[in-house]
Every structure is written in C-alpha cells, then in structure tokens.
Amino acid sequence: MMSLLMLFVGLGITFIVAHFLMPGIYYIMAVRWLRSSNEVGHKVGLGIDPPFVSVIVPTYNEAGVIIQKLNNIYSQDYPKDRLEVLIVDSGSTDGTVELVHEWIKGHEDVNVRVIEEGIRMGKAHALNTALKYARGDIIVVTDADSLWLPDSLRNAIAWLMSNGVGAVSCSKIPRTNRDIETEYRSYYGLLRLAESRRFSSAIFHGELAAFKRELLEKIGGFPKDVGADDSHTAGFVSMMGYRAIIPEDVKCIEYVPSRGYWMWRVRRAQHLIQHFSRFLKYMLIDNRNSPREYRQIMLYEAYLHLINPWLFIIGLALLVVSALHGAVIPIALLLIGLALLSVRFFRTWVITQVILVVAAIRNLWNKELVWRKIEK
Template sequence: MLELLLILALTLIHFGVPLTYYLYLKTVWFKKPWNVKRDPGYKPKVTVIVPTYNEVAFVESKLDDIAGQEYPRGLLEVIVVDSRSSDGTLDIVEKWAKAHSDVRLVIVRESVRRGKAYALNNALRYASGDIIVVTDADSIWSSPKTLENAMSWFNDLSVGAVTCLKKPVNPGFTGIEEGYREFYNIVRVSESKAWSTPIFHGELAAFRRDLLEGVGGFPLDLGADDSHTATLIAIKGYRAIAVDNVLCLEAIPRRGYHMWRVRRAQHLIQHFTRIIRYVVKAPRRLKPILVVESYLHIVNPWLLPIATTILVYEAVNGVLLATIPLAMTVPLLSYKPFRTWIATQLYLVVACARNLWTREIAWEKPVKYV
C-alpha cells in the first residue's frame, strides 16, 4: 500500500506541477495585453546572421526569404557564416549574391567546424547592425513583414531580445511535434508577458548588439546558445520575449526525428543546469519562471519512469490495483496532448543521460522536409 501511495504522489507531482503552471500562465497572462511600447515604424539597422553547414537544400530559399522582407535595404545586412560545408552551399550563396547586388551580403568562411556558437561569434566581428538577428538556414519566415514585426518591439528600451513562435511544416511523428508546439507557444507568450521567457528559437532570435556583447556573445560550450544568451540578458533586467506577431515555420526531420528531439532536449538541459545558479540575480518576476522551467526540464521528467518502474514491479508481483493505471495508459496514448507529453518526458530523460558523455555542440545534420 505504501508503494501505491508513493506512485500516486509521484504521478500527481509529475502531472500536477506542469498543468498548474500552464493553467496559471494561460488564465492569468496569455490574454493580457502586452506591457511593451511597440512601434511598427521603428526600424533600426539590422544584421541577419545565417550559420550554414551543408545547407544546399535550404540556403537559397533562406536568402530569398530574407531578401523578400519589406525592410529598408539600407538598414539591412546579411552575413552567411559557413562552417566548411562540403556540399556546394557556398557556391549557391556566391551565385545568389551576384544576382542580388541590392542586398549587402558578407560571406565568412571557417576553416574548421567548431559549432554554431563559435560561428556566430565569428560572424559578429563583421556585423554593423544595432540589432543582431540569427536565423537557421532551414527555417521559413512566414510573412514579408516578419523582420519588421520583430524589430518593432525594440522600440521599447526595456526589450533586450525577441524571438518568434514556431509552427512545424508537418506534424511530426504521430502528431507529437504539432502537439508540442500548440502547448509551448502559449507558455512562451505567457512567460513573455509576465516578464521574459528562458527559451528562444533559432528560426528567429534577435538581440540588441550592445547587450549581446555585454554578456560575452554566444556561449561556446552550450548547445542552446540562443536561449542561454537571451536569458542572461533577461537576468540583467531587460525583457527577452517570444512575440505573437512573428511566426516562423520549422523544418522537421524525415529521418532521425527522435534523436533530433533528444539533441534539442540536451541543449535545454545544459542551459537550465547552468542558468539556475543565476536565479538570485534575476528580476523578481523572472525568478519563478526560471525555477519552474528548470524543475520541469531537469527534475520532473524523472518522476515518470520512477513511478512507472514501481508500478510495473507491483503489477508483476500480483498487486491488482497496479494493473489498472497501466491498462489505462494504452487508450490514453491515443489522446494527442497525453501522447505528446509522454514523448517529451522520455526525450528529456534520455537527453539528461546522454549529457553525461556528449554535449552535441556540433552534430550531423538530419535530412529534413524541404
């Protein structure tokens, strides 16, 4: 009986904490107006950095995406920093640059591939913009006004960093990716309205250059370079926000989806494991966000396999009550939010274990939907 009570307690904590946090954010913050002085007419000088490594399938469309933005050409600069691609990526970039002489484009060639953060810091040396925008080559900006919309938030001097919301180009394995984004987009916006979100997105991550340089650029030993940098800026007292008028489309792997999710989970765990030490320095409204998100990424996922292991042990040893929740799990997996949550927790558990021997700072690119 004590074992069953322990299982019940672990289960209630595992599902109860994130559900309570989600409902609190959605009911208290999600529908509140933004307390940010946004100006659609605000147009600072922008440097867009596109890091590439074997992006032959995506780089031309990414550059077209940027060139198609309704943003003054005189205030726009593009830097492609290539980490020794071997598939002809740079040939496409050079050809594109010749055909689009109206766009200022700088190519930075790296002789050794050392990871995304290293490439971004390298590109920063050549940037002239007041706002630095980082965008993945395999992402799609959903509107010609994406850049303009993102920059409008920087009119408020309290805003130090801005990121997008994401929508997958296909639902992913059994709809998991689609369900994941539906849930987390609400969380990201709500946290941003409360103060700041500690999770940024590589499809579009924008930073005030002086603040970016003030935190030392992008961390070389963490995979979540965008999230960690934005959170350090937020800890300094500025806002780091995911905004609801900037949507980007995310390419999903055709193969290796699960390892792709595990790698991303590894990077977030690295980020929260380090950022938690700065909680005492964080602004008052950011503190609870950092504490809860760190708990949800580092501790909470482990409660599920612990409770499940005890439950299976009890069922194998003839405890009838233990078989009931196990039997209920099968039909519950047909419910997309439940299926999405379980998968996400398993990715985090595996990611935590993998971080013991590899940090995945540079990785083999999965084949994604074009």
C-alpha cells in the same frame, strides 16, 4: 514484504500525481498571464531612420536550402539599405559558399558577405566569428533551413525598439505530418507567449533570435559551452533586467525532419537541459537579484525539464514492480494509462517525458555541441 509493496505503491502514486500536478498548475498560471491586462509591451514604429540590422546565417552543407533562405531574407519588409546579411560557413563541402556568391551577383542592392571559418567548431563559435564583422546595432540570428513570414523581421525590430525589451524571438509554425509534433507545439507555443506576457520567454528559437548588440557585447557574445545558445543568450539578457519576448506577430516556419526525427528531438532536449541546468545554478547561487518574474518562470521551467520527467519514470517503475507482485491498484492504474495512450495529448506528453530522460542520460557523455546534420 507486504509493507515494502505498499510503500512502493504509495510512492509510485505520489510521484505520478506530482508529475501531472505541477505542469497543470503552471499551465493554469500561463493561461492567466495570457488573459491578464499586462501586455508584452507597446510596439513602436520604425520611423524614417530604422536601426541597421545584421542578419547572421550560420551554414554547413546547406546547398539544398541556402538560395531559398537568401530569397526569404531579401523579400522581407525592411529597408535593404539598413540591412546586411552575413553568411558564416563552417567548412561546407557541398557548394554552399559557391551558391551564395552566385546569388550575390544578381542581388547587388543588398549587402551580403561570406565569412569562411574553414572548419566546423559549433554554431556558437560561428556566431561569435560573424559578430566580429557585423556592423548592425541589432543582431539577428537565423537558421538556414527555416523561413520567415514577410513581416517577421520588421515586427521583430519594432518590438526590440520598445522600452525594456532586449531580445525578440518568433512563434513557430511547424511544417510536419507528425501529430505528435503539432500537439507538442500547441502546448509549447502557449507557454512561450504567456511567459513573454509575464516577463520573458524561458526558451528562444534559432529560426529568428534578435538581440540589441550592446547587450550581446556586455555578456561577451554567444555562449560556446551550451547547446541552446539562443535561449541561453536570451536568459543573460533577462537576468540584466531586459525582457526577452516572443510576440504573437513574429512568426517563422520550422521544417521538421521526416528522417532522423527522434534523434533531432533528443538533441534539442539535451540542449534545453544544459540551458536550464546552468540557469538553475545562476538563479539559486550566482545571481539572486534577477527580476522576480523571470526567476519564477525559470524555476518552474527548470523543474519541468530537469526533475518532473524523472518523477514519471520512477513512479511508473514502482507501479510496474508492484503490479508484478500482484498489487491490484497499480494494475488498474497501468491499464488506465495504457488506455489513455490512445489520446493524442496524453501520448505526446508521455513521449516527451521519455525524450527528456533519454536526453539527460545522453548528456553524460555527449552534449551534442557540434552535431550531425539532419536533413529536413
């Protein structure tokens, strides 16, 4: 019994140490990438003939935000004669489509079209429907309940014109009163910028995701069998040797829900787990010729999302069992951990690991490809 207890203690400590060690190493690497002389690239000017851009906005019962969204796109510092907006609606019942048509009547200097699917079949399906009607050389996807800064679109397109760049997304500015979300975003945002400096970001954002149309067509459009369609599409672009970056000067405002926040976090985690699970297979089996820098990023991120949270949960469980049997060291470690929960960063980290584990379990029966709308 004593030997088994010592084994539990040893394994528990090993798992907990490994859990915190690997993210720490990756964070140090990310800071070095940010401080290195390697730049994201050289943003070019748009010139006198900027590319024609199709902005796709998938909607489902967005009556509360759609006018604000249209006004936000309209106010962008980008030539309106080189821009079209495609509203692809998936069976809204709250008057979203009627509001769009009313808005169009007062803004005839920009081309806005409404595509009605009639039934909700998931975001990726809506995007692929809109792609059939889009005329732009650049395809920009954006969520209806997010906003861009005035120069976000111009800067994104300028970066997309840089050599070797195939996709561009945005840095997020969260609008929330939740400390856990702002703390999480500070760490998360640094990684996205650092990975872009290295080669490509492992995660893209639905608030603004811009792609060269020719690359979208090569990969067959947006994937319909994985929740993180934006990140997954950017991943395919990167595997072809193009960079999928998040520059510092492309910023979007993300509204974080006050009600349903935890379900929102779990759903997003589910989609990222689907994304990294699929790409782990691509990297290790199907496509070993992807850029070395991107393989390094994706393998680290896959580990952090798929394996590392379980080390924490299993290690914690072993320490709890050992403590219940009177082992002194696990009791001391658990008391230290409880004290550290008063530190916002540590508390945020622990909650994030629990969310990832819950999301992995929930993916076993519901992948949330068509999800219940959460108001923000």
